[in-house]
Amino acid sequence: MAEGILCNRRPINTEEELQTLLADKSGKQYYAEMNELDVDTEKLEATLQKTLKSRLKTWLEICAHCGLCADSCFLYLANKKDPEQVPSYKIQSTLGEIVKRKGKVDNAFMQMVMDTAWSKCTCCNRCGMYCPFGIDMGIMFGYLRGLCFSQGFVPWEMKIGSGMHRIYRAQMDITTEDWVDTCEWMAEEYEEDWPGLCIPVDKENADIIYTVNAREPKHYPEDIAEAAILFHLAGENWTVPSEGWEETSLAMFAGDWEACKLQVESVYDAMHRLKPKRMVVTECGHAYRATVIEGPYWAGIKTGKTPIESFHYVEWVAEALRTGKLKIDPSKRIKEPVTYQDSCNYIRNAGLGDAAREIMSYIAEDFREMTPSREHNFCCGGGGGLNGVGRYREQRNIGLKIKRDQILATGAKLVISPCHNCWDAIRDLEEVYKVGIRWSFLKPLLIKMVEVPEHMKPED
Amino acid sequence: MYQLYQFVTGPIAWMSFGIFFIGVIVRAITYIKGLNWQADRVTYTVNVSYGISGALRSVFFWLIPFKTRSWRVNPGFTVLFFVFHIGLLVTPVLLQAHNILLKERWGISLWSMPDAMADVLTIAMLVAALFLTLRRIALPEVRILTNAYDYILMLIAVAPFITGFLASHNASCYDFWLILHIITGEIMLVAIPFTKLSHFVLFFCSRAQIGMDFGIKRGGMKGKGLAW
Numbered sequence: 001m002a003e004g005i006l007c008n009r010r011p012i013n014t015e016e017e018l019q020t021l022l023a024d025k026s027g028k029q030y031y032a033e034m035n036e037l038d039v040d041t042e043k044l045e046a047t048l049q050k051t052l053k054s055r056l057k058t059w060l061e062i063c064a065h066c067g068l069c070a071d072s073c074f075l076y077l078a079n080k081k082d083p084e085q086v087p088s089y090k091i092q093s094t095l096g097e098i099v100k101r102k103g104k105v106d107n108a109f110m111q112m113v114m115d116t117a118w119s120k121c122t123c124c125n126r127c128g129m130y131c132p133f134g135i136d137m138g139i140m141f142g143y144l145r146g147l148c149f150s151q152g153f154v155p156w157e158m159k160i161g162s163g164m165h166r167i168y169r170a171q172m173d174i175t176t177e178d179w180v181d182t183c184e185w186m187a188e189e190y191e192e193d194w195p196g197l198c199i200p201v202d203k204e205n206a207d208i209i210y211t212v213n214a215r216e217p218k219h220y221p222e223d224i225a226e227a228a229i230l231f232h233l234a235g236e237n238w239t240v241p242s243e244g245w246e247e248t249s250l251a252m253f254a255g256d257w258e259a260c261k262l263q264v265e266s267v268y269d270a271m272h273r274l275k276p277k278r279m280v281v282t283e284c285g286h287a288y289r290a291t292v293i294e295g296p297y298w299a300g301i302k303t304g305k306t307p308i309e310s311f312h313y314v315e316w317v318a319e320a321l322r323t324g325k326l327k328i329d330p331s332k333r334i335k336e337p338v339t340y341q342d343s344c345n346y347i348r349n350a351g352l353g354d355a356a357r358e359i360m361s362y363i364a365e366d367f368r369e370m371t372p373s374r375e376h377n378f379c380c381g382g383g384g385g386l387n388g389v390g391r392y393r394e395q396r397n398i399g400l401k402i403k404r405d406q407i408l409a410t411g412a413k414l415v416i417s418p419c420h421n422c423w424d425a426i427r428d429l430e431e432v433y434k435v436g437i438r439w440s441f442l443k444p445l446l447i448k449m450v451e452v453p454e455h456m457k458p459e460d
Numbered sequence: 461m462y463q464l465y466q467f468v469t470g471p472i473a474w475m476s477f478g479i480f481f482i483g484v485i486v487r488a489i490t491y492i493k494g495l496n497w498q499a500d501r502v503t504y505t506v507n508v509s510y511g512i513s514g515a516l517r518s519v520f521f522w523l524i525p526f527k528t529r530s531w532r533v534n535p536g537f538t539v540l541f542f543v544f545h546i547g548l549l550v551t552p553v554l555l556q557a558h559n560i561l562l563k564e565r566w567g568i569s570l571w572s573m574p575d576a577m578a579d580v581l582t583i584a585m586l587v588a589a590l591f592l593t594l595r596r597i598a599l600p601e602v603r604i605l606t607n608a609y610d611y612i613l614m615l616i617a618v619a620p621f622i623t624g625f626l627a628s629h630n631a632s633c634y635d636f637w638l639i640l641h642i643i644t645g646e647i648m649l650v651a652i653p654f655t656k657l658s659h660f661v662l663f664f665c666s667r668a669q670i671g672m673d674f675g676i677k678r679g680g681m682k683g684k685g686l687a688w
């Protein structure tokens with residue numbers, strides 16, 4: 001059965017394979033090889049038989065074809081209500097067909113499936129809230145991505161991403177050494193302004209173990225410093241692990257379940273090793289979803305919970321403000337209208353809507369909700385890995401229109417977005433549509449607003 | 461004619477009800493047995509109290525018109541949906557003629573409603589069915605999902621109501637319509653476990669499942685329950 005050198009059914013497991021794939025700029029050769037990739041129909045059928053259980057089977061079977069899910073999907077709305085963007089249609093014409101044909105599908109069909117699974121669904125799970133049966137196309141597309149991955153029909157960036165997790169236990173090529181160095185460097189860099197600031201690595205029995213998104217050490221190391229400053233001001237006994245510090249999972253977006261497991265286990269190992277009381281995750285939506293919500297299942301933990309209790313950053317901030325560990329200087333609260341991007345991954349899919357509102361009540365004088373908001377909010381437009389796939393850039397940009405209009409309707413020019421993916425999408429939407437908005441994580445805003453006790457100020 | 465009547469209301473009726481009840485139970489059991497905590501990523505047997513409350517909320521919210529946001533933002537569909545389903549489920553159970561028959565044959569009966577009310581429910585249900593069908597044809601987002609199977613199912617569902625209505629209002633061909641009514645009713649009963657009409661029971665299974673998913677895993681233990 002034909003397989004390519006770059007595009008094949010094998011996941012990336014060595015540094016060398018990873019480098020070769022990376023060297024193929026924007027996946028030119030990779031996608032060319034994909035045209036020749038055979039579908040292993042026997043394997044596909046066997047996988048279906050083993051993994052397609054009653055929940056998904058029933059969803060596919062009982063869908064009443066009522067179309068109530070249509071308007072729930074931002075991609076349907078953004079594409080001028082193109083009927084081919086109706087969630088039910090998207091899943092019936094892909095996964096539904098594969099099941100009907102018992103896996104006997106060809107290359108062209110699988111490429112169509114891949115394009116649908118990654119460019120027409122961000123796995124935001126909104127449609128599941130609007131279907132009378134609770135049919136959740138986001139979950140089914142997640143499953144479908146797994147089938148695609150096992151057959152080698154996966155966007156180039158996604159294959160690289162999952163390979164990164166397999167090799168580095170991070171979505172980017174950051175070694176343990178790089179990570180620890182970055183922490184030390186940031187602590188030194190900011191120590192002058194914040195006397196006593198440190199980033200304790202591998203401290204045992206701390207109250208908090210803090211974990212991040214690999215983009216932070218790679219591209220925005222200040223974010224780590226900001227987290228350290230806020231923990232420092234709040235007087236927290238905290239630490240970061242030298243290994244198992246990465247929370248994100250491009251493997252989840254790629255449908256590489258094996259890599260998903262490897263990744264979250266590295267974090268759980270750190271919990272066992274350092275025995276902290278609880279974990280706090282940085283301002284990232286899918287990272288929290290992967291490691292805290294879905295991860296225990298990949299790792300086979302029967303309680304469905306992480307080894308120690310885990311919190312999203314917004315929960316920690318809400319608690320710190322509530323208990324007075326962090327105090328906001330009333331004169332420095334945000335005066336201008338400001339809105340909040342509810343990330344699907346920790347609001348709709350993890351129930352943290354209240355924590356976000358609580359924070360806003362402390363820091364903003366004119367907080368404007370988007371419509372709809374909270375669990376019903378629309379995806380930013382870049383979720384599920386869509387932000388990162390070059391092949392689907394145009395589709396992604398079209399999808400951003402819904403978030404653009406939602407933001408504009410609030411009248412706010414500042415969007416608080418405690419999710420890396422949403423943050424990126426909103427940055428890109430400003431770049432594409434130039435509507436004059438700004439966007440921010442919580443940390444930099446908090447640092448500007450928070451009261452600093454005398455003894456924590458630098459001596460000058 | 462009388463023999464035929466005896467036959468369709470005797471052995472065939474027994475068989476249809478048997479297939480219906482057993483079939484529906486089998487569907488529910490197969491569904492539940494096919495759930496898999498790790499594949500579905502829901503700990504069905506741990507955190508049970510969260511699961512139950514999530515499941516109950518999920519079913520309850522959707523059984524009340526306009527209780528969910530989806531019902532509220534689609535008011536027209538919501539009205540059609542509830543009128544159709546209430547007519548479909550309530551009329552046959554509380555119909556006087558059915559209860560008389562039930563008393564005669566099996567010695568049991570329920571409270572029955574006045575015939576005029578049954579007429580109203582039936583007509584309303586048929587009108588709703590008509591509009592649901594027109595909606596299938598008229599709206600592109602529904603049309604693209606629709607296939608012949610959907611129309612056949614609708615026909616199976618409305619046939620006993622059309623024939624029943626004609627039987628009770630058309631004295632001249634009473635026997636003809638009555639027997640057709642009984643046969644179409646039996647077709648519907650038998651079709652339920654084997655077709656999409658199995659949502660008669662799988663609606664509750666599926667709603668309970670997604671409710672447990674949100675109740676146990678997706679925020680139920682931290683938030684105050686999903687605002688459906």
Ligand code: SF4
Pocket residue numbers: 062063064065066067068069070087088130131132133134135605
């Ligand atoms: S709302 Fe549910 S039942 Fe209706 S078409 Fe969409 S997935 Fe199918």
Ligand code: SF4
Pocket residue numbers: 072073074075087090120121122123124125126127128137138139141379
């Ligand atoms: S999960 Fe989100 S993006 Fe995917 S089909 Fe449903 S609403 Fe659309």
Ligand code: SF4
Pocket residue numbers: 122123124285286342343344345346378379380381382383384419421422425
């Ligand atoms: S990027 Fe943010 S809004 Fe978009 S799918 Fe992910 S969490 Fe949801």
